[in-house]
Amino acid sequence: MSIAVLYGGSRPNGNTETLTKIAIQGLDVEEIYLKEYTIEPITDKRHAEEGFQEINDDYNLIIDRILPHDILIFSTPIYWYSMTGTMKNFVDRWSQTLRDSNYPNFKKQMSQKSAYVIAVGGDNPYTKGLPMILQFQHIFDFIGTRFEGYIIGEGNKPGDIIQDKKALSAAEQLRKELQ
Amino acid sequence: MSIAVLYGGSRPNGNTETLTKIAIQGLDVEEIYLKEYTIEPITDKRHAEEGFQEINDDYNLIIDRILPHDILIFSTPIYWYSMTGTMKNFVDRWSQTLRDSNYPNFKKQMSQKSAYVIAVGGDNPYTKGLPMILQFQHIFDFIGTRFEGYIIGEGNKPGDIIQDKKALSAAEQLRKELQ
Amino acid sequence: MSIAVLYGGSRPNGNTETLTKIAIQGLDVEEIYLKEYTIEPITDKRHAEEGFQEINDDYNLIIDRILPHDILIFSTPIYWYSMTGTMKNFVDRWSQTLRDSNYPNFKKQMSQKSAYVIAVGGDNPYTKGLPMILQFQHIFDFIGTRFEGYIIGEGNKPGDIIQDKKALSAAEQLRKELQ
Amino acid sequence: MSIAVLYGGSRPNGNTETLTKIAIQGLDVEEIYLKEYTIEPITDKRHAEEGFQEINDDYNLIIDRILPHDILIFSTPIYWYSMTGTMKNFVDRWSQTLRDSNYPNFKKQMSQKSAYVIAVGGDNPYTKGLPMILQFQHIFDFIGTRFEGYIIGEGNKPGDIIQDKKALSAAEQLRKELQ
Numbered sequence: 001m002s003i004a005v006l007y008g009g010s011r012p013n014g015n016t017e018t019l020t021k022i023a024i025q026g027l028d029v030e031e032i033y034l035k036e037y038t039i040e041p042i043t044d045k046r047h048a049e050e051g052f053q054e055i056n057d058d059y060n061l062i063i064d065r066i067l068p069h070d071i072l073i074f075s076t077p078i079y080w081y082s083m084t085g086t087m088k089n090f091v092d093r094w095s096q097t098l099r100d101s102n103y104p105n106f107k108k109q110m111s112q113k114s115a116y117v118i119a120v121g122g123d124n125p126y127t128k129g130l131p132m133i134l135q136f137q138h139i140f141d142f143i144g145t146r147f148e149g150y151i152i153g154e155g156n157k158p159g160d161i162i163q164d165k166k167a168l169s170a171a172e173q174l175r176k177e178l179q
Numbered sequence: 180m181s182i183a184v185l186y187g188g189s190r191p192n193g194n195t196e197t198l199t200k201i202a203i204q205g206l207d208v209e210e211i212y213l214k215e216y217t218i219e220p221i222t223d224k225r226h227a228e229e230g231f232q233e234i235n236d237d238y239n240l241i242i243d244r245i246l247p248h249d250i251l252i253f254s255t256p257i258y259w260y261s262m263t264g265t266m267k268n269f270v271d272r273w274s275q276t277l278r279d280s281n282y283p284n285f286k287k288q289m290s291q292k293s294a295y296v297i298a299v300g301g302d303n304p305y306t307k308g309l310p311m312i313l314q315f316q317h318i319f320d321f322i323g324t325r326f327e328g329y330i331i332g333e334g335n336k337p338g339d340i341i342q343d344k345k346a347l348s349a350a351e352q353l354r355k356e357l358q
Numbered sequence: 359m360s361i362a363v364l365y366g367g368s369r370p371n372g373n374t375e376t377l378t379k380i381a382i383q384g385l386d387v388e389e390i391y392l393k394e395y396t397i398e399p400i401t402d403k404r405h406a407e408e409g410f411q412e413i414n415d416d417y418n419l420i421i422d423r424i425l426p427h428d429i430l431i432f433s434t435p436i437y438w439y440s441m442t443g444t445m446k447n448f449v450d451r452w453s454q455t456l457r458d459s460n461y462p463n464f465k466k467q468m469s470q471k472s473a474y475v476i477a478v479g480g481d482n483p484y485t486k487g488l489p490m491i492l493q494f495q496h497i498f499d500f501i502g503t504r505f506e507g508y509i510i511g512e513g514n515k516p517g518d519i520i521q522d523k524k525a526l527s528a529a530e531q532l533r534k535e536l537q
Numbered sequence: 538m539s540i541a542v543l544y545g546g547s548r549p550n551g552n553t554e555t556l557t558k559i560a561i562q563g564l565d566v567e568e569i570y571l572k573e574y575t576i577e578p579i580t581d582k583r584h585a586e587e588g589f590q591e592i593n594d595d596y597n598l599i600i601d602r603i604l605p606h607d608i609l610i611f612s613t614p615i616y617w618y619s620m621t622g623t624m625k626n627f628v629d630r631w632s633q634t635l636r637d638s639n640y641p642n643f644k645k646q647m648s649q650k651s652a653y654v655i656a657v658g659g660d661n662p663y664t665k666g667l668p669m670i671l672q673f674q675h676i677f678d679f680i681g682t683r684f685e686g687y688i689i690g691e692g693n694k695p696g697d698i699i700q701d702k703k704a705l706s707a708a709e710q711l712r713k714e715l716q
Contacts, residue, residue, distance in 0.1 A: 011223045041265045044190045081317040085271045086220045089264030127674040130667045134310035137664045138260040173706045306495045316485045348531045369581045399623045402548045439675040443626030444578040450622045489671035496618040
């Protein structure tokens with residue numbers, strides 16, 4: 001099983017990244033930092049006569065990097081009770097890829113993958129992060145990806161996550177599952 | 180009571196905009212189309228020594244437009260079961276404004292406002308849109324804004340919303356409330 | 359289209375009942391007050407060798423009353439952020455009916471029905487009532503019933519609901535839909 | 538710290554009970570099986586002139602058993618996407634105790650406690666059980682109890698829970714936390 005991680009955070013070595021690294025330690029993983037790419041927001045042309053225009057940014061590069069993998073890990077700090085805007089813009093663009101003749105099998109390919117979410121937040125994430133988990137469930141249901149599990153962690157300042165024994169233990173458990 | 184609408188959609192005259200126009204018809208409203216502005220994703224510098232850097236984009240212009248108003252209407256199509264990435268990037272940046280010495284009273288000002296959400300989606304939004312409503316509740320709780328209500332509508336193709344009698348009726352009801 | 363209402367409340371002429379009566383005014387409806395029946399909690403015997411035992415209470419009488427109808431309205435005050443315990447005990451027992459040879463077509467019959475939820479609560483029901491709506495969605499998904507819509511109202515003391523113009527307007531809109 | 542467990546299930550040695558026993562193994566815990574008690578549904582008399590009537594059942598016995606403890610564990614199988622009707626009837630009755638002159642400090646006492654939820658379900662509980670977690674959060678917020686954490690497990694047939702390594706690991710982690 002081949003794994004790609006999508007990091008949605010903007011801070012190097014943030015709590016979410018730290019927690020994710022524990023889950024993937026020792027595994028061969030393709031790590032993708034969304035902040036290193038330019039991702040334009042989608043312009044919805046689903047119903048426009050001319051259809052979607054090609055966008056001159058890095059979005060397709062990321063798609064090309066994730067498609068070969070069996071397992072996708074969405075690793076995002078919880079910003080304002082959901083994934084980061086950067087990760088959201090990435091997901092929003094799937095609406096375009098679903099109609100892109102260069103990716104005729106996008107939905108089918110996504111439907112053969114499994115996904116995990118790893119997310120760390122500072123304001124009671126174990127309950128206030130749940131609407132985000134429900135959003136991810138709907139996202140994966142729509143695209144056909146199997147939502148295998150999620151880990152929520154609590155942290156605010158850099159390094160906080162090390163205090164969240166529950167999250168660390170869940171990350172170690174996930175690593176066993178991914179091996 | 181003075182009203183500002185933040186439109187998060189990318190399609191001119193989309194279903195969400197149409198529904199929102201019914202709710203504000205005849206009222207004096209400042210309308211802000213986020214897609215007309217450049218909004219960079221936040222770079223989280225809350226814990227960096229140097230603090231947040233000034234970002235050279237249009238974000239503060241939008242903040243300056245909404246701050247004078249008593250009521251904010253967040254009008255967003257439901258993209259992938261939440262607000263658009265564009266609107267999310269706008270909200271994410273509040274973390275910076277909360278620490279921006281040019282906006283020393285940002286939280287206090289936001290806490291004196293009321294907010295409404297108007298959202299239209301194509302995939303069972305009356306239930307699949309609820310995680311987004313819960314997310315908005317957490318957002319408004321954090322910033323102190325009073326969440327006065329929301330309208331969910333169903334629509335996919337342009338014009339669909341006109342068939343959603345329930346949403347239209349709720350929009351007319353909201354207009355009475357806003358008058 | 360034939361309609362049955364299941365009232366889950368324990369107070370005569372409560373806010374939820376009042377709101378429901380507006381939605382069904384002038385329609386021919388079978389009204390079932392759960393509090394007038396004895397409904398034992400389920401004893402889970404799904405995996406017991408002997409199987410479920412017949413329970414000597416009124417539960418099956420209620421099932422017999424709802425099965426002939428096309429539309430079911432679940433009308434419940436929000437007690438502690440969900441349906442009343444009485445209504446929950448009624449729903450829990452469906453697990454038994456699903457295996458009851460006296461009701462061999464229970465799931466099929468339920469899957470041919472539509473359902474609405476009408477619920478009134480006193481503590482910010484428009485957001486704090488949403489987990490209950492999500493729960494009902496899962497319930498209806500499992501049993502195959504089409505979840506057509508819901509109305510949430512706000513009220514605490516008897517008569518409060520009359521002040522909730524939004525809920526009243528939604529109830530009137532639902533009545534048009536039911537006609 | 539003194540601990541009481543409230544078991545909401547109806548099946549002896551069910552998956553939820555098994556998972557809970559792992560979390561409390563070796564600890565001194567008061568275990569309360571709700572099914573062994575008669576708990577009448579509440580009759581809402583909050584606004585009745587005569588007020589609540591004394592109910593001749595076992596409810597107060599349970600209240601008397603939990604009040605001395607610092608930590609409450611709500612252990613419930615997920616029936617129809619929430620706690621069992623039996624447990625719900627128990628919680629519903631808190632509305633009466635809140636007005637019962639025999640328990641003048643009920644809310645204050647509850648607000649000095651911490652709570653955990655342990656729940657096992659058979660139909661994708663890791664996401665479909667989340668509305669129940671959100672309900673519990675609202676319940677604990679209202680009564681003032683600190684919601685310290687929850688464990689969700691997956692299981693259907695007796696013994697299934699032993700296969701859910703993630704839940705077992707979380708239960709062991711919780712035991713360390715409770716020690």
